[in-house]
Amino acid sequence: MRKEIHFILNGSAVSVLVEAHKRLIDILRDPLGHKGTKEGCGEGECGACTVIVDGRAVNSCLYPAFEIEGKNVTTIEGLLGSGNRLSVIQQAFVEKGGIQCGFCTPGMILSAKALLDTNPDPGEEEIRNALVGNLCRCTGYVQIIESVKEAAEKGKEIK
Amino acid sequence: MNGYDYLIPKSFTEVWDLNKKFPGAGYIAGGTDLMVRIKQREIRPRALISLRSIPELSGIDIGDTIRLGAMTTITDLIQHPELGRILPVLIQAAKRLGGTQIRNVATLGGNLCNCSPCADTALPLLVLEARVVLKGPEGAREVPLSDFFVSPGESCLLPGEILTDILLDRPSVDTRSVFMKKGRVRMDLAIASFALLVEIKSSGPGCSKVRIAAGSVAPVPLRLKEVEQLLENTGISEEIFLNAQKMAEGIVSPITDIRSTEDYRRRIVGVYLKRALRKLIYTNGEWHKEK
Numbered sequence: 001m002r003k004e005i006h007f008i009l010n011g012s013a014v015s016v017l018v019e020a021h022k023r024l025i026d027i028l029r030d031p032l033g034h035k036g037t038k039e040g041c042g043e044g045e046c047g048a049c050t051v052i053v054d055g056r057a058v059n060s061c062l063y064p065a066f067e068i069e070g071k072n073v074t075t076i077e078g079l080l081g082s083g084n085r086l087s088v089i090q091q092a093f094v095e096k097g098g099i100q101c102g103f104c105t106p107g108m109i110l111s112a113k114a115l116l117d118t119n120p121d122p123g124e125e126e127i128r129n130a131l132v133g134n135l136c137r138c139t140g141y142v143q144i145i146e147s148v149k150e151a152a153e154k155g156k157e158i159k
Numbered sequence: 160m161n162g163y164d165y166l167i168p169k170s171f172t173e174v175w176d177l178n179k180k181f182p183g184a185g186y187i188a189g190g191t192d193l194m195v196r197i198k199q200r201e202i203r204p205r206a207l208i209s210l211r212s213i214p215e216l217s218g219i220d221i222g223d224t225i226r227l228g229a230m231t232t233i234t235d236l237i238q239h240p241e242l243g244r245i246l247p248v249l250i251q252a253a254k255r256l257g258g259t260q261i262r263n264v265a266t267l268g269g270n271l272c273n274c275s276p277c278a279d280t281a282l283p284l285l286v287l288e289a290r291v292v293l294k295g296p297e298g299a300r301e302v303p304l305s306d307f308f309v310s311p312g313e314s315c316l317l318p319g320e321i322l323t324d325i326l327l328d329r330p331s332v333d334t335r336s337v338f339m340k341k342g343r344v345r346m347d348l349a350i351a352s353f354a355l356l357v358e359i360k361s362s363g364p365g366c367s368k369v370r371i372a373a374g375s376v377a378p379v380p381l382r383l384k385e386v387e388q389l390l391e392n393t394g395i396s397e398e399i400f401l402n403a404q405k406m407a408e409g410i411v412s413p414i415t416d417i418r419s420t421e422d423y424r425r426r427i428v429g430v431y432l433k434r435a436l437r438k439l440i441y442t443n444g445e446w447h448k449e450k
């Protein structure tokens with residue numbers, strides 16, 4: 001069973017012919033070429049596959065592709081500004097050492113974005129809670145939390 | 160991976176038709192349990208029927224009776240402006256279920272229908288004496304949640320039936336409640352979990368109603384009715400609490416698995432009961448007049 005589905009990906013309308021058993025991560029990575037979305041566990045545990053759907057962070061490895069019809073999806077590729085300028089959150093991860101191997105980073109940044117979009121000035125506990133579904137094997141998390149705090153501070157300056 | 164069909168009906172009539180056309184098809188809500196089981200090849204469905212686009216399954220209505228649509232996500236519960244005040248024990252449990260990404264898609268109905276002994280929302284709903292509405296092509300029936308769970312992974316749902324609503328009576332103003340959960344890390348299934356609800360006697364120390372439920376310590380999420388009876392309408396003392404603790408530890412029938420041992424789980428239930436009683440009603444000989 002196949003059908004064409006239509007949704008908004010990082011602000012642009014896209015259509016893809018999809019098989020019924022595909023997951024959101026499958027169509028993002030393959031036909032759509034958005035390889036910033038990573039598959040770690042494929043079981044909802046690690047958060048490497050995190051994308052934002054209609055304002056909420058979700059695991060794209062658990063999300064049936066057919067359900068994305070009509071929805072608004074943001075992947076890490078959607079955060080780059082014009083001329084490949086890094087977004088505030090990305091820049092903060094670079095500056096504060098929130099990235100080592102980088103495998104968890106797109107998911108971490110999208111979880112952080114979903115948080116900051118609704119709560120621009122989160123406390124440490126709120127940051128930890130928002131990132132509890134994202135595992136990192138390298139940094140030990142401290143620098144990641146600092147990166148999100150920095151992004152919140154810089155975000156305020158911009159506004 | 161073997162392929163399967165994925166069907167998105169917009170009404171119950173369509174669902175009943177699809178069940179006939181695709182015998183053996185299963186329902187999918189948020190998919191946070193089901194997609195994992197498919198990935199792990201525990202199940203190989205030929206077709207999935209999605210419940211996401213049936214309008215009647217969502218929504219929260221608050222009156223003397225509270226209705227929670229089965230497709231309400233855990234995040235919807237937490238973000239609801241009134242539920243935190245009216246049903247604090249349910250919201251405490253919701254906040255401990257999974258991580259943000261899971262809560263954003265996991266549904267209340269899915270948590271119950273998955274029928275895991277560790278389902279976090281089952282315990283608050285048991286102590287709140289929730290009822291569930293089960294709907295099939297022939298009509299709907301209402302079942303107390305305590306009769307819904309049959310064995311691990313098995314509910315009293317008949318083939319094709321859908322859990323449509325969770326119904327609750329609005330708790331009285333004299334109600335106090337608490338949820339507790341022991342996990343290995345913050346985002347984990349419960350090693351053991353626990354909920355206590357008491358209704359305080361207006362005339363002074365004591366409870367006119369006690370409701371206790373424990374998770375991951377029996378084949379299904381369990382009400383501890385004998386312990387409830389021991390604590391209802393009696394005096395309140397450390398000695399009674401100790402008896403209740405021992406009784407609770409005796410009633411549960413946990414297993415040893417990768418998450419924990421039988422003995423540890425048994426003790427947690429007793430300790431949680433003691434802590435919950437102290438928190439809600441009585442510490443060091445002092446009766447808590449205020450909540």
Ligand SMILES: Cc1cc2nc3c(=O)[nH]c(=O)nc-3n(C[C@H](O)[C@H](O)[C@H](O)COP(=O)(O)OP(=O)(O)OC[C@H]3O[C@@H](n4cnc5c(N)ncnc54)[C@H](O)[C@@H]3O)c2cc1C
Pocket residue numbers: 043044045185186187188189190191192193194195210229230255256257258261264265266267268269270271272273277278279280316320321322323346347348349
């Ligand atoms: C990483 C991770 C962490 C988790 N942490 C927790 C946790 O801390 N606590 C916890 O309790 N659970 C946890 N879970 C399990 C899961 O997220 C919850 O049980 C969730 O509420 C299931 O809801 P769902 O909508 O995703 O169900 P689905 O996966 O869509 O469905 C589960 C089962 O119920 C059936 N079903 C669903 N809705 C209905 C309905 N309305 N009528 C009839 N049948 C129905 C489906 O056919 C399926 O068999 C976790 C899962 C993952 C992957």
Ligand code: FES
Pocket residue numbers: 038039040041042043044045046047048049050059060061062
């Ligand atoms: S790949 Fe989706 S959570 Fe790990």
Ligand code: FES
Pocket residue numbers: 098099100101102103104105135136137138139
């Ligand atoms: S930077 Fe390597 S997993 Fe997080």
